[in-house]
Amino acid sequence: MTRVEEANASQKYNANFLKYIKAFADVGKHSRLFPKKCRTCGHEYADFPQYIQDTLPVGHGLEPYKDSGDALHTMQYRNCRCGSTLSIDLTEDEYPLLESFWEMLGKESKERARPIREVVLEFREQCNRYMSEQHRFSGE
Ligand SMILES: [Zn+2]
Numbered sequence: 001m002t003r004v005e006e007a008n009a010s011q012k013y014n015a016n017f018l019k020y021i022k023a024f025a026d027v028g029k030h031s032r033l034f035p036k037k038c039r040t041c042g043h044e045y046a047d048f049p050q051y052i053q054d055t056l057p058v059g060h061g062l063e064p065y066k067d068s069g070d071a072l073h074t075m076q077y078r079n080c081r082c083g084s085t086l087s088i089d090l091t092e093d094e095y096p097l098l099e100s101f102w103e104m105l106g107k108e109s110k111e112r113a114r115p116i117r118e119v120v121l122e123f124r125e126q127c128n129r130y131m132s133e134q135h136r137f138s139g140e
Contacts, residue, residue, distance in 0.1 A: 013126050016104060021127045023097050025049055025134055031094045041082035049131040051088070055080055057128075060120045064102050072098050 013021065027048035028034065036045045045051040055078035063075045074095070076088040092098045105123065109116040 013130065014108075014122070016108060017123055017126055020097055020101050020104065020123070021130045023095060023101075024127050025131055027090070027094050033088055033090075033094055036086065036088065038080040038082060038084055038086055040084040041080060043080060043082070045086075048088075049134060051078065051086070052128050052131045055086060057124070058085060060117050061124055062120050072102070074098060074102075
């Protein structure tokens with residue numbers, strides 16, 4: 001791949017990701033998660049897209065776990081502009097596709113022989129780009 005082809009490829013979205021990216025963009029105001037307020041500086045995040053837009057990434061940022069009732073959760077870690085880590089605990093109540101989301105990531109990782117961590121990073125990068133573009137288009 002040439003440098004230009006590489007740049008073009010990075011502008012596209014993985015077709016397998018899109019459904020999940022759009023569902024993340026819908027995680028919004030009407031849940032127990034938002035608005036979310038930073039305890040350190042008091043900055044308030046109205047919804048998930050704004051949280052993604054206004055915070056900075058930490059590590060690979062998404063970690064699945066099961067609670068004692070065997071419900072699937074996913075922790076999303078981002079840093080507030082003030083430097084505090086703001087975690088969000090997603091469940092299927094906020095993100096109904098959670099189970100199939102991790103299945104899809106596992107499948108991508110297997111089929112493309114890439115570590116799950118890299119697939120998560122790629123997803124996150126595309127997801128964040130999608131939300132920034134939506135943000136721009138809505139004129140806010
Ligand atoms: Zn803060």
